[in-house]
Amino acid sequence: MKALEHPNSSTLVSKAIMGALRLSACTLVISCNAMAQIAGNFYLDKSVFARGEPVVLHFQVTNNGSRSVNILQADPYSFCSGYEITVSPDLTGSTGEPSCPKSFAGDCLSSDTALGSGATKTEDILLNYEHQVNKPGDYEVEAVRRLPYADARVKYFEGPQENIEVRTKLYFLIDPNSSAGPASLQSFVNQLHAQSSEKRREAARTLASLAPPALENILITFADNQEFRQFAPLAFHRLNTPRSMAAMAELLTKTQPGTYEHMTSADYLAQSGDIQWFPLLREVARNNARISNYVTDAAELGGEKMLPTLIDLLKSPDKEFTRMNAITGLGYTHTRDAVPILIELLRNPDQNVVEYTEAALRILTHHSSSANPSRTLVSDYPRWSQWWPREGATAPIYKSNNCADVTPLP
Incomplete structure (x- = not known):
């Protein structure tokens, strides 16, 4: 996984973060190799990003079994997708009863999609969308995915379901000496006119x-x-x-x-x-x-x-x-x-x-x-x-x- 690898030539990631990266690798292996027909893992494309650059978190799920399954499908930015993602310094660390009012989720649309034997599916989540990750410095990502699945031979919402839960900590750095200029974002401007909605x-x-x-x-x-x-x-x-x-x-x-x-x-x-x-x-x-x-x-x-x-x-x-x-x-x-x-x-x-x-x-x-x-x-x-x-x-x-x-x- 690229997020856990770091080129020896780079000196941008602090020693504390590098130590945490090694610890994160252990945590990820434990969470992703649970005894289940499907397995999942989170990863980043790299560990150092320029200011103003998209930081995309990927979740990959693989069917390791011999039979097809149906897995939950929902907008990854909605609460019913099963994702819980926090990015420091958003973490407050409060240990008591918080004074801030709590919000409650409502309904959202979800369905299911087939995942054949040996097949893999990847979802992308833009961390910049719901988190402020534009300032230079070190960031920690706590990512959780609870993903229900069912045998493809039965109707997903009517038959019995099993669940996996994947928990991971990842780390990245926003480089204070590098910025994403307009030219590097031109591909997204062009994509505004793509055929695919x-x-x-x-x-x-x-x-x-x-x-x-x-x-x-x-x-x-x-x-x-x-x-x-x-x-x-x-x-x-x-x-x-x-x-x-x-x-x-x-x-x-x-x-x-x-x-x-x-x-x-x-x-x-x-x-x-x-x-x-x-x-x-x-x-x-x-x-x-x-x-x-x-x-x-x-x-x-x-x-x-x-x-x-x-x-x-x-x-x-x-x-x-x-x-x-x-x-x-x-x-x-x-x-x-x-x-x-x-x-x-x-x-x-x-x-x-x-x-x-x-x-x-x-x-x-x-x-x-x-x-x-x-x-x-x-x-x-x-x-x-x-x-x-x-x-x-x-x-x-x-x-x-x-x-x-x-x-x-x-």
């Missing part, structure tokens, strides 16, 4: 993920291309120029609420920290208050400026969605004034209100009234109402993305 989409994904400034004119056109539009928000975010961010705002006004492009554009505008986009996000939140992402995006960017809108949304007759989203939004404001509002909400007899309020308070204060923050079943208004006057003036107030362990109230 799959190749066109992968080219668009790659260019959006890398977002080279020299190709800004091409990337801006993604917003008006139905086939590439889903990659436009990422391209604009990674470009991060006044022109690209203005194009992001325009995309938000032109696309339908609830679509991937609309929601992702709102997310990235909120993450920009540029207050000029707050009026737009506030308007989107008001008009789509039943969708929590829009409310939290406006709260994240606007902070205390969003409080009047959130207070209005708390009065909405829609108790199931709008009110709950307003409570969650308070947790995203990163403002001290939101805490007493939330504490008063703990007096509400509605258990859903209490649970959402406790979650918002955890985000803002990194405190919980329960020793087990994920299982707050009753309101502990007295403890919060006593703690805040005593320590509220000096207690740290956190941003929603400032994940840390939650501690019980004293």
Whole structure:
């Protein structure tokens, strides 16, 4: 496997990384030679990459048995594909109950595909797409694949299935002395016009993920291309120029609420920290208050400026969605004034209100009234109402993305 090999002439990989590479080889052999009809392994093409170069992780699965099998087939970037991939420095290493809100996966499409005896299938995953790997330095990849398979003689989703699980650690370096220039990416520009729709989409994904400034004119056109539009928000975010961010705002006004492009554009505008986009996000939140992402995006960017809108949304007759989203939004404001509002909400007899309020308070204060923050079943208004006057003036107030362990109230 090329990722575990390193030419003797290269001095770019640190000794610590080289030692880890040797350790990784042992881990990989153990995980890939389990007693199963099919076996899998992860690998990289090389261990040193230039800045701005695509870093592609490959997963290869082989049928070592004498009979054909059907294996799961799904978009490798979707949760139902069975992949779990983390890239340092994305790893947080938190050991307690994190304060950051958890996301939950929904439905996604999957099917099966045949893998004959002795056959091999390889899937490619562009690490640049979901991870920031553009800065020079050493990176660690933790890759897991859980892959179910079944005898090809029975229907895949109806018959019994077996599973393999492959776990691997790989390492690579982004070379600070080397950059991928526009000429090296021209093949992806050409691939935008390939006959295969799959190749066109992968080219668009790659260019959006890398977002080279020299190709800004091409990337801006993604917003008006139905086939590439889903990659436009990422391209604009990674470009991060006044022109690209203005194009992001325009995309938000032109696309339908609830679509991937609309929601992702709102997310990235909120993450920009540029207050000029707050009026737009506030308007989107008001008009789509039943969708929590829009409310939290406006709260994240606007902070205390969003409080009047959130207070209005708390009065909405829609108790199931709008009110709950307003409570969650308070947790995203990163403002001290939101805490007493939330504490008063703990007096509400509605258990859903209490649970959402406790979650918002955890985000803002990194405190919980329960020793087990994920299982707050009753309101502990007295403890919060006593703690805040005593320590509220000096207690740290956190941003929603400032994940840390939650501690019980004293």
